[in-house]
Amino acid sequence: MTEERSGEEQSIEMELGEAAVIKLPRSTSLERAGGGLLVSLRPYYEGVIHFTLFLCASISVLVTVGIVVVLLYESIQFFFDVSIIEFLTGTRWTPLLKPQHFGILPLMCGTMLVAGGSAIVAVPIGLGTAIYLSEYASPRFRDIVKPMLEILAGIPSVVYGYLAVVFVSPIIRYVFPSAGVFNAASACIVVGIMILPMIISLSEDILQSVPLSLRGAAFALGANKFEVTVRVVVPAALSGIIASFLLAISRAIGETMAVTLAAGATPKLTLNPLESIQTMTAYIVQVSQGDTPAGTVEYRTIFAVGLTLFLTTMTMNVIAQYILSRVGERYE
Amino acid sequence: MASTPSVKKIMQPSDKATSGYSKAPMVRPSIPEGKGMRTADELAQATEKISVRDMSFYYSENRALTDISLSIPECCVTAFIGPSGCGKSTFLRCFNRMNDMIEGTRVEGEILLEGQDIYSSRTDIVTLRKRIGMVFQKSTPFPKSIFDNVSFGPKIAGIRKKKELYEIVERSLQRSALWDEVKDRLSESALNLSGGQQHRLCIARALANDPDILLMDEPASALDPASTARIEDLIFELKEQYTIVIVTHNMQQAARVSDQAAFFYQGLLVESGATEELFTNPKKQQTEDYITGRFG
Incomplete structure (x- = not known):
């Protein structure tokens, strides 16, 4: 068988x-x-694929254009009712209360206070960490820290927000009894921690891109590690480091959830971080979730504020990108 | 072997003592006979600046240099020649301990600078590197002004007075033959200089530390012939005051600028001696094969 x-x-x-x-x-x-x-059908397939991909790409362009158009349209409507001069120079912001005032400076001031405060927290720590990781740390330590930064960057901003309220704020009030429950300082600290990973990873990349030969040349001239770092590596990377600061600060300006929870809802023209303030983003949240009727001047304020916010962050991003693009040219 | 013409063959023994060296085909004719070139006798009489005794060098487990013994005379140019990967650059970087920057490297034996061991645990590396300057293969100007580049070393050494720094910068740039080209634009970025100028700037930067010894890793290998000629002229000028050690792939360059030459092959010092002697009358077959272009 x-x-x-x-x-x-x-x-x-x-x-x-x-x-x-x-x-x-x-x-x-x-x-x-x-x-x-x-x-055969092959050319048609190619055409279909080409068109589909083109559609994907154009969505982002169309959405951007659409957002800008809506922002502009509603803002222009707003400026029919409120003069642009009052908007930009007024020092009181009370669109939801009588008498109404539409001066954006208090909101602008709140945003800048949080952005500046968080920069004061994040810039020194971020730069120090980046220098340490790039110049001093052993590869093993770097392998541990880098994933940690990824985790830090992945924590939702609302978590930072309530941590500010339940953890940071009480500490601030313990040290400065005059501080309110909602205060700018706690927002500055948590937003500073939020933007830290961004500063560290961008700055570290830029420090790493400084050629080794430059370090060697400085060592050969009798410099020690600290002198090499401070006099050669950091100056060589300086424009890129500044760009990373700008990108991070622009993120802090646009940050919403944490500041809404932590900083309060009191538009105030003050630089005292212990007081409750309101940022542009927090104001937009307040109006968007409230019962302000659509189509009214009060409602349109959020578009004017949104436009202002958009222009501020865009300017910073453009400057940062411009600086970053020039860093690459220097070392071929 | 006999069919290929070697330097040995071209040189007649009778020529050697007088002008034999300048007749070697690789010698640049523009250098006048004997100008600055040390004879074998002068070399023998020169003070020993650096003495290397039975030195071996390891990259972790790999031995890159084996039992090197060599004497480097003062105010002479010593050239290290050999094919790529023979260890000549590694050897050069041992003199100012640049290899310390690479993890897992190790030196056995000793290198003495005027009788003091460079690799002693009590050696201050910063002082050592100020006495032994280095110019790298690739010019590495810092992204700073010309003035700040040259004054980098003195500033680190603690010189703060502007006038003193200016004098050092001027002297160093004059010695590196760059002063006339840049004296009106010292505050401009060094990155705007041409390749050859950048290289001379790096030499000036090394000279600003007022070293005794200048190490040059393949000087001018990335430069055009005119800039190379300038650098070589400069080496001739500088050796009156400095002890110079150069590493070069280019045998013609070694023949043109050096007084003493050392031929490395696979981590071994095959042969060393007066350049004239080594190029015209090499004792080892490997050396002869290399300088006649049979390999490498």
């Missing part, structure tokens, strides 16, 4: 083998000889 079978199988294999051997060249020769149709 087994022998017969194996014989059969063999013969089948033989046939198949022969068939394959004979058929293969035949089919290819047919194609080569032009036996196949020149017309």
Whole structure:
């Protein structure tokens, strides 16, 4: 039985083998000889794929344009009711209370207070960490810290917000009893921690991109590690480091959740971080979730504030990108 | 072997003592006979600046240099030649302990600078590197002004007075033959200089520390012939005051600028001696094969 079978199988294999051997060249020769149709659906597939991908790409462009148009349209409507001069120079912001005042300076001041305060927290720590990671740390330590930074960057901003209220704020009130429950300082601290990973990873990349040969040259001139770092590596990377600060601060300006929770809702023209303030983003949250009727001046304020916010962060991002793009040119 | 013409063959023994060296085909004719070139006798009489005794060098487990012994005479140019990867650059970087920056490197034996061990645990690396300056293969100007580049070393050494710094910068730039080209734009960025100028700037920067010894890792290997000629002229000028050690791939360059040459192959010092002697009458077959271009 087994022998017969194996014989059969063999013969089948033989046939198949022969068939394959004979058929293969035949089919290819047919194609080569032009036996196949020149017309196929392939060009259409290519076209469809091309168009689909184009559509994907244009969505982001269209959305951007759409947002800007809506912001501009509603803001222009707003400026029919409120003069642009009052908007930019007024020192009181009370659109939801009578008498109404539409001066954006208190909101602007709140935003800048939080942005500046968080920069004061994040810039020294961030730069110090970046220098340490790039110049001093062992590769093993760097391998531990870098994923930690990723985790820090992944913590939702609302978590930072309530940490500010339940943890940071009580500490501030313990040290400065005059501070309110909601105060700018706690917002500054948590937003500073939020933007820390961004400063560290961007600055560290830029420090790493300073050529090793430059460090070697400085060492060969008798510099010690600290002198090499401070006099050669950091100055060589300075423009990139500044750009990373700008990007981080622009993030702090746009930060919403943490400041809404931590900084309070009192538009105030003050630089005292212990007081409750309101930022532009927090105001937009307040109006958006409230019961302000759509179409009214009060409602349109959020578009004017949004536009102001958009222009501020965009300017900073553009400056930062411009500086960053020039860093690359220097070392080819 | 005999069919290929070697330097040995071109040189007639009678020429050697007088002008034989300048007749070697690789010698640049523009250098006047004997100008600055030390003879073998002068070399023998020169004071020993650096003495290397049975030195071996390891990159973790790999031995890169084996039992090197060499004497480097004062106010002479010593050239290290050999094919890529023979260890000549590694050896050069041992003199100012630049290899310390690479983890897992280790030195056995000793290198003495005027009798003091460079690798002693009590050696102050900063002082050592101020006495032994280095110019790298690739010019590495800092992204600062020309003035700040040259005054980098003195500033680190603690010189603060502007006038004193200016004098050092002027002297160093004059010695590196760059002063006339840059004296009106010292505050401009060094990155705006041409390749050759950047290289001379790096030499000036090394000279500003007032070293005794200048190490040059493939000077001018990335430069055009005119800039190379300037650097080589400069080496001739500088060796009156400095002890110079250069590493070069380019045998013609070694023949042109050096007084003493050392040929390295696979981490071994195959042969060393007066350049004239080594190039015209090499004792080892490997050396002859290399300088006649049979390998490497």
